[in-house]
Amino acid sequence: MKRILIPGGAGYIGSHVVLSVLLTRRYKVTVIDNYHNSFPTAIERVEKIARDELPADATQEQKDACKIDVIKGDLRDRDTFSKAFSQYKGQKDEIYAVILVAALKAVGESGEIPIDYYDVNICGLVNLLRAMKEAQVWRLIYSSSATVYGTPKTIPIPETSPLQAESVYGRTKQMSEIMIKDVCDAHTDFRAISLRYFNPAGAHPSGLIGEDPVGKPGNLLPLLSQMAVGKYRDPGLRVNGNDYPTPDGTCVRDYIHVMDLAGGHVNALDAIDSDARFQNLPSRGKYRAFNLGRGQGMSVLNMIEAMRKVTGWAYPYEIIGRRPGDVPDLTADPTLAEKELGFKAKHGLDEMARDLWNWQSKNPKGYNP
Ligand code: NAD
Ligand code: WQD
Numbered sequence: 098m099k100r101i102l103i104p105g106g107a108g109y110i111g112s113h114v115v116l117s118v119l120l121t122r123r124y125k126v127t128v129i130d131n132y133h134n135s136f137p138t139a140i141e142r143v144e145k146i147a148r149d150e151l152p153a154d155a156t157q158e159q160k161d162a163c164k165i166d167v168i169k170g171d172l173r174d175r176d177t178f179s180k181a182f183s184q185y186k187g188q189k190d191e192i193y194a195v196i197l198v199a200a201l202k203a204v205g206e207s208g209e210i211p212i213d214y215y216d217v218n219i220c221g222l223v224n225l226l227r228a229m230k231e232a233q234v235w236r237l238i239y240s241s242s243a244t245v246y247g248t249p250k251t252i253p254i255p256e257t258s259p260l261q262a263e264s265v266y267g268r269t270k271q272m273s274e275i276m277i278k279d280v281c282d283a284h285t286d287f288r289a290i291s292l293r294y295f296n297p298a299g300a301h302p303s304g305l306i307g308e309d310p311v312g313k314p315g316n317l318l319p320l321l322s323q324m325a326v327g328k329y330r331d332p333g334l335r336v337n338g339n340d341y342p343t344p345d346g347t348c349v350r351d352y353i354h355v356m357d358l359a360g361g362h363v364n365a366l367d368a369i370d371s372d373a374r375f376q377n378l379p380s381r382g383k384y385r386a387f388n389l390g391r392g393q394g395m396s397v398l399n400m401i402e403a404m405r406k407v408t409g410w411a412y413p414y415e416i417i418g419r420r421p422g423d424v425p426d427l428t429a430d431p432t433l434a435e436k437e438l439g440f441k442a443k444h445g446l447d448e449m450a451r452d453l454w455n456w457q458s459k460n461p462k463g464y465n466p
Contacts, residue, residue, distance in 0.1 A: 098162055100125040100190040101366070102181055102234075104172060104225070105199025106165070107135035109308040110240065110297055112143050113359035114198055115165060116306070119147040121363055122159045125190050127166040129177060130199065134311060136464040140165055142305040149303075172199055172221025178228030186232065194236035194369065196362055197225060200269070204244070204422065205315060207266035218269035219276075226280050233286070237277065238365045241291040241386065243351070243427050245271045252394075253351075253430035256293070256386055263422060274386060281382030288375065288383040290365045295351035295390035295429045297358050299449035300456035307456030308355075309463030317400060318352070318449075322457035325408035334412055336397050338419035341426075347397035349426040351390040354444035354452070361389045364438040374437055390429025391442045403450040408458075 101118050105111040106128030112135075118124050128140060147163040170177035185191050200218045201207065207214045229237065246254050247261035262271040274291050281287045298318050300307030313329055314320040324330055339346035365387070368374045375383035395403075401412050434440040444452075 098123065098125050098158060098190055099193035100127060100185055102127050102129065102192045102195045104129040104195070104197055105240070106130060107132060107137065107139045108198060109135075110294070110355060110358065111135075111198040112139040112306045113301060113355045114196060114362045115140070116143045116146055116301060117356070117359040117363050118196070118366070119143070119163060119165075120150060122155070122162070124193075125162045125166075127168065127181060127185075127192070129168045129170050129172075129181060131169065131171045136309070137167070138464040139306055140167055146301060146303055146305055172224060173216055175224045175227075178225050179231060182228060182232035182234060192232070192234050194238065194366060195225065195229060195234060196238045197222065198240045200240065202266060203315065204264045204266045207264055207269070211265045214265050214269050219272060222273050222276060226276070229287075230280075230284060235286045235288060236369050237287070237289040238362055238369070239273065239277055239289060239291045241274055241293045242267065242270045243293050243295045243388070243390070243429065245274065245293060246427070248424045249427070252426045253392055253428045254388065255430040256388055256433055278380070278382055278384040281384035282380050283382070285381060285383065288369050289385075290369055291384075291386040292361055292365060292389050293386060294358055295353050295388065295427065297355045298352040299354045299356070299444070299452040301356060302452050302455065304452075304455040304459040307453070307460065309460070309465075317397060318404075318453060321401065321404040321412065322408070322453050324412065325404065325410040325454065326457055326461040334401070334414035335417045336414050337417060337423060339416045340419070343396055343425055345396050345398050348423050349394035349396050349428060351393060351428045352395050352400070352446065352449055353389060353391050353442050354449045357442035357444055358389050361434065361438065361440045364434070364440040368438050385437070387434040387438060387440070388429040388431055389434060389440065390431050392429055392431040394426055394428035395446060399446070403446050404454070406447070407450045407454040
């Protein structure tokens with residue numbers, strides 16, 4: 098079996114990506130994480146789900162592959178990646194591809210500690226790219242973000258929209274895409290796919306893994322789910338503006354179930370070896386970027402209502418002023434990923450809310466009670 102290296106595999110999205118890769122029963126996984134924003138328990142639980150969902154006729158190799166190799170390490174340490182690649186070199190389960198999920202990701206914080214953001218998100222990527230080239234590991238799937246579009250001119254947003262990120266965090270994602278493309282242009286053995294995530298939501302339906310942010314969540318959905326278990330109810334929910342040019346005046350986002358999003362990485366792994374996916378491109382490098390969204394915009398009030406239905410909590414709220422940096426609408430045009438990766442999100446809003454609540458109610462204190 099081939100092996101996939103997943104830096105950041107203990108995090109919210111990473112743990113679901115690791116699980117989706119394991120559930121193909123075609124790959125082994127090694128995670129690199131420094132647990133800056135995650136817990137080892139997430140990895141143990143992914144192993145459990147992967148074992149629990151083994152088919153009755155699973156081979157011994159498939160059973161063994163439920164065990165995830167974990168390297169506690171930091172992207173900023175140049176040796177972390179080279180050691181990981183050399184550990185498996187020449188073996189049957191040599192590392193075949195990397196899915197880089199690890200990053201610092203809070204928009205507000207990125208403006209306060211930009212050097213840390215550039216260090217982890219940019220220097221960490223340089224370390225990875227150099228180690229990949231040296232080890233001749235030629236396939237990379239990269240966690241990008243809809244935030245690279247800044248305030249887009251057209252909705253739904255096609256991949257051809259200009260990249261004009263408006264925060265330090267967003268610029269690290271935009272710069273990373275540029276760097277990866279440049280490397281693919283220069284070293285034509287490289288193949289890379291950036292996946293621009295829209296707003297991930299929900300959790301694996303087992304309720305064993307999910308999002309566990311440190312402190313009071315800044316993002317809407319984790320805040321709503323934590324309020325329903327009794328946290329952060331004072332001073333209550335604040336809706337940031339209802340005077341946007343959207344149907345109900347609140348901001349619209351393209352929420353996508355995290356298991357759908359994670360499945361998109363398997364689509365990308367399947368596509369990355371296909372020469373057809375890298376033909377007739379404007380530059381010679383084998384680099385592509387795809388939106389991962391549903392193409393359906395949901396407002397803040399839609400999300401509050403969806404969570405109210407599953408949690409039973411009333412969510413009294415007040416409307417306050419706009420949050421600086423918010424854009425009215427970020428809805429993906431998902432057609433390119435469907436056509437070229439065969440990616441299509443299966444879960445709707447009610448399932449996202451149900452699975453988020455299932456995770457939160459079973460783990461009111463997250464991974465670390
Ligand atoms: P997360 O914080 O839950 O996961 C990131 C993981 O990376 C964590 O396990 C963290 O410990 C690890 N990490 C951070 N710095 C590290 C370092 N220096 N060395 C090693 N490991 C390190 O975040 P997430 O929501 O799962 O996001 C995953 C990726 O998806 C990120 O690249 C993020 O930019 C991108 N993304 C997230 C969202 C979102 O809304 N969550 C949207 C678009 C894109
Ligand atoms: C959604 C809407 C808020 C909290 C962020 C990053 C983005 C990406 C995903 C990584 C907005 C409103 C929120 C609250 C509110 N991350 N809101 N009251 O801003 O779309 O995206 O996470 O790449 O880069 O910016 O998500 O959940 O923070 O906000 O009214 O208490 O909910 O103003 O309109 P956002 P969010």
